[in-house]
Amino acid sequence: MITAANLTKRYGRTFAVNGLSFTVKSSRVTGFLGPNGAGKSTTMRMILGLDRPTAGGAHIDGRPYREYEQPLRKAGALLDAKSVHGGRSARNHLLYLAYSNGLPASRVGEVLEEVGLASVADRRLGGFSLGMFQRLGIAGALLGDPEVLLFDEPVNGLDPEGILWVRTLLRRLAAEGRTVLVSSHLMSEMAQTADHLIVIGKGRLLADAGVSDFIGRGSQGYVRVRCADTALLASHLPEGNTTAHGDHVRITGIGARAVGEAAAAAGIALHELVEVQPTLEAAYMELTQASAEFTTGRS
Amino acid sequence: MIGLLRSEWIKLRSIRSTMWTMAGLVVVMISFAYLNSAIASRQAERLQAGEVTQMALGAAPFASLIVASLGVLAISSEYRTGMIRTTLLAVPRRGRMLAAKATTFAAFTLVVNLLSCLAAFLVGQAVLGSRGASLEEPGVLRMVAGCALYLTGAGLFGLALGTLVRHTAGGVVAVIVTLFVLPQLVGMLPNGAGARLMPYVTSVAGMRIMSSAPGVLTPWAGFGVFCLWIAAAALAALVLLRGRDA
Numbered sequence: 444m445i446t447a448a449n450l451t452k453r454y455g456r457t458f459a460v461n462g463l464s465f466t467v468k469s470s471r472v473t474g475f476l477g478p479n480g481a482g483k484s485t486t487m488r489m490i491l492g493l494d495r496p497t498a499g500g501a502h503i504d505g506r507p508y509r510e511y512e513q514p515l516r517k518a519g520a521l522l523d524a525k526s527v528h529g530g531r532s533a534r535n536h537l538l539y540l541a542y543s544n545g546l547p548a549s550r551v552g553e554v555l556e557e558v559g560l561a562s563v564a565d566r567r568l569g570g571f572s573l574g575m576f577q578r579l580g581i582a583g584a585l586l587g588d589p590e591v592l593l594f595d596e597p598v599n600g601l602d603p604e605g606i607l608w609v610r611t612l613l614r615r616l617a618a619e620g621r622t623v624l625v626s627s628h629l630m631s632e633m634a635q636t637a638d639h640l641i642v643i644g645k646g647r648l649l650a651d652a653g654v655s656d657f658i659g660r661g662s663q664g665y666v667r668v669r670c671a672d673t674a675l676l677a678s679h680l681p682e683g684n685t686t687a688h689g690d691h692v693r694i695t696g697i698g699a700r701a702v703g704e705a706a707a708a709a710g711i712a713l714h715e716l717v718e719v720q721p722t723l724e725a726a727y728m729e730l731t732q733a734s735a736e737f738t739t740g741r742s
Numbered sequence: 743m744i745g746l747l748r749s750e751w752i753k754l755r756s757i758r759s760t761m762w763t764m765a766g767l768v769v770v771m772i773s774f775a776y777l778n779s780a781i782a783s784r785q786a787e788r789l790q791a792g793e794v795t796q797m798a799l800g801a802a803p804f805a806s807l808i809v810a811s812l813g814v815l816a817i818s819s820e821y822r823t824g825m826i827r828t829t830l831l832a833v834p835r836r837g838r839m840l841a842a843k844a845t846t847f848a849a850f851t852l853v854v855n856l857l858s859c860l861a862a863f864l865v866g867q868a869v870l871g872s873r874g875a876s877l878e879e880p881g882v883l884r885m886v887a888g889c890a891l892y893l894t895g896a897g898l899f900g901l902a903l904g905t906l907v908r909h910t911a912g913g914v915v916a917v918i919v920t921l922f923v924l925p926q927l928v929g930m931l932p933n934g935a936g937a938r939l940m941p942y943v944t945s946v947a948g949m950r951i952m953s954s955a956p957g958v959l960t961p962w963a964g965f966g967v968f969c970l971w972i973a974a975a976a977l978a979a980l981v982l983l984r985g986r987d988a
Contacts (some may be wrong), residue, residue, distance in 0.1 A: 488827075488987070488988075490833075491834075492830075493827055493830055493831070493987065493988040494987040494988070495985075495987060508834060509834040509835070511834065512832075514831065514832070514834055515831070515832055522827055522831075523824055523827070523986050525823075525824065526823060526824030526825050526826075527823060527824075528753075528757065528819060528820075528823050528825055528827055528830070529823070530756075530758055531753075531756045531757065535752055538754050539749045539750075539752040539756075540749070540828070541749075542745045542746075542748040542752065542943045543745055543746055543749035543829075543832040543833050544745070545745045545795050546833055558892040562827055563954050573805040583828065596944050607982075638806055669872070669873065669921055
């Protein structure tokens with residue numbers, strides 16, 4: 444279990460993480476979501492004792508990470524996968540980690556096998572692709588067979604087969620009863636992997652909910668309509684709210700069927716009539732839009 | 743702690759530059775010994791054992807720069823690649839990590855330094871033939887072993903500076919400034935202050951251990967002062983390493 448209590452990190456006058464409190468429970472995959480610059484990596488670094496919080500703190504099973512004698516046996520993490528020395532082999536990279544935590548050298552062979560890097564174990568890391576680095580980073584996280592796992596953007600640079608592999612691995616780790624926290628800025632990825640979501644924006648907690656709750660609580664579905672005179676259409680609708688979005692209108696509180704029938708009765712020609720289902724992606728966009736660090740001019 | 747030492751040893755030996763740098767050290771030590779002694783062998787006057795030993799160890803200032811650079815690299819390469827975060831995830835007790843790194847580095851370089859200093863001495867004496875010195879003569883063994891100790895100390899000094907600066911080029915510059923430029927600067931201080939302080943400055947104090955000439959500090963006292971410099975740099979490095987975000 445990972446707990447963060449009022450976790451805060453300030454750089455000068457900017458808050459990277461601002462009073463964040465949450466609990467990551469075992470036996471499920473918790474997605475850690477937020478736009479780029481939301482503070483996900485900083486939060487993870489503070490949980491792992493790399494960065495010192497300005498205020499508050501984080502615990503792993505009741506103790507700060509820094510207090511563990513052999514932390515890799517308790518918690519494994521993949522942060523920046525490319526943080527390795529290019530002149531070293533994968534085996535030596537993992538071997539130094541294993542020895543530092545009193546783990547047998549045989550574990551290195553096991554995890555290399557598990558992540559599919561056994562055949563390139565003795566090759567210098569300089570020639571690895573990003574996907575191979577990710578696999579090596581995951582191997583490092585699994586080395587101590589830990590109960591708690593943290594992955595920062597683990598599917599970055601992976602091909603579709605690799606993405607599927609990570610997804611399956613995360614599900615399996617959670618099914619084994621481990622605590623799994625996975626950060627991502629891609630909702631679509633999390634939708635297929637996570638059971639629970641922690642969403643942050645500009646360093647603040649935006650949501651901490653199960654995936655289905657999250658969709659329900661967030662964006663509603665709507666009907667997208669295009670026609671020549673939207674105001675005329677709105678006046679003929681029996682109920683519902685109409686909002687203009689560029690060249691189309693979104694109608695909520697009423698289904699596509701009712702909109703179509705109202706339009707037909709009033710003799711209005713519709714150019715488009717689409718029922719848009721609520722999605723995790725939409726709920727996420729809606730929640731984080733206001734807190735995105737960098738947004739383009741148009742949304 | 744054994745595991746930590748093994749861990750740091752793997753890091754040190756699995757990088758090619760470590761072995762190349764140490765091979766370079768041996769070459770520099772031996773070639774200087776050969777050339778210095780060859781020049782001396784043409785001179786007519788009789789040389790003291792201490793003098794010929796010092797000649798054979800003539801590459802020490804350059805060698806100290808090589809070992810100190812390796813010391814800088816031992817930590818700065820972790821910062822350059824970001825590997826320091828992986829290391830500190832595995833060993834969050836940062837003081838222990840630094841202690842293990844320093845111990846491993848010192849043990850490894852001491853062995854190589856002893857071998858290269860001894861080789862340089864033997865090559866020098868072979869060139870001088872019957873006019874050469876032997877290890878049994880007073881002070882000779884202390885100078886040869888002392889040279890290895892000084893080089894190892896310089897390496898640890900480099901490791902401490904590298905930890906402070908977290909940057910390879912910056913760390914090497916810091917080494918050059920403290921070991922080579924600082925003595926020059928102190929020497930220029932007015933009113934005799936330069937002459938009074940000079941014996942206590944980094945490399946001047948440290949190299950007393952491999953000198954046969956009389957000085958303000960005895961050879962071991964000089965080396966002791968050098969160790970204080972190393973300790974001060976290491977303490978500053980430890981405090982910063984523990985307080986900083988990785």
